[in-house]
Amino acid sequence: METKAIEVLQIIESNGRIPLPTLAKMVDATEEEVQNILKKFEEDKVILSYSAVIDWTKVEKQEGVTAMIDVKVTPQRGVGFDEVAERIYRFPEVKALYLMSGAYDLQVVIEGKTMTEIARFVSEKLSTIDTVISTTTHFQLKKYKHDGVVFDQGEEDHRIVVTP
Incomplete structure (x- = not known):
């Protein structure tokens, strides 16, 4: 290129x-x-989309809950993780899905309005898939940086430095 x-x-x-x-x-x-x-x-599908990074904490009544769910699955003969990954990424709640190295096989990023909505997704949709062995859910508490953009940099400290 x-x-x-x-x-x-x-x-x-x-x-x-x-x-x-x-x-x-x-x-x-x-x-x-x-x-x-x-x-x-x-x-050629090199550029897949153009998007904006939005700080939803500054939009009244629009802040939701983001969760990262680590998923351990049984890979299927001939298709590996691809088939179960496709089943998972078809859920509208799923914003991102990654094949990972380490203790878990997949990482699912989902967004919902409440923690209960996330819990319902895990218990009723994700964990009911035959090849899913276990899940671990992590809730995002605060976003500091996303896609290279720093959130809430705050006001610059204009105080004069005093040294002895």
Whole structure:
């Protein structure tokens, strides 16, 4: 893959809303070249989506609960973890699903309105899948950084430093 194409990917990964003329200047290309690069990446499923990082704690009555669920499963002959992973990621509550190394096989990230809703998902949907052996649920308490974006950096301390 050529250097300009990689540069385009790196730039839009950190800012998917960057204007096309600015992006073209940054990689020293024409707008048409950059537009063709983006179109090709979208067609080839290299660029899957453009998204925003939102601090839901600052939106009134919209804050929910996020949980990371570690799942131990029995892999199936011929398909490994793929079949059970597909069953899990089809649930609308599932925001992310990863195959992991270590004590657990999969990590499921889900969002709900309440802890009870998360508990119901685990007990009624996730743990009822035949190949699921066990689960461990972790609730997200505070988000400090996500996708490279730091949350709630707070006010800068403007006090004068006093030293003896």
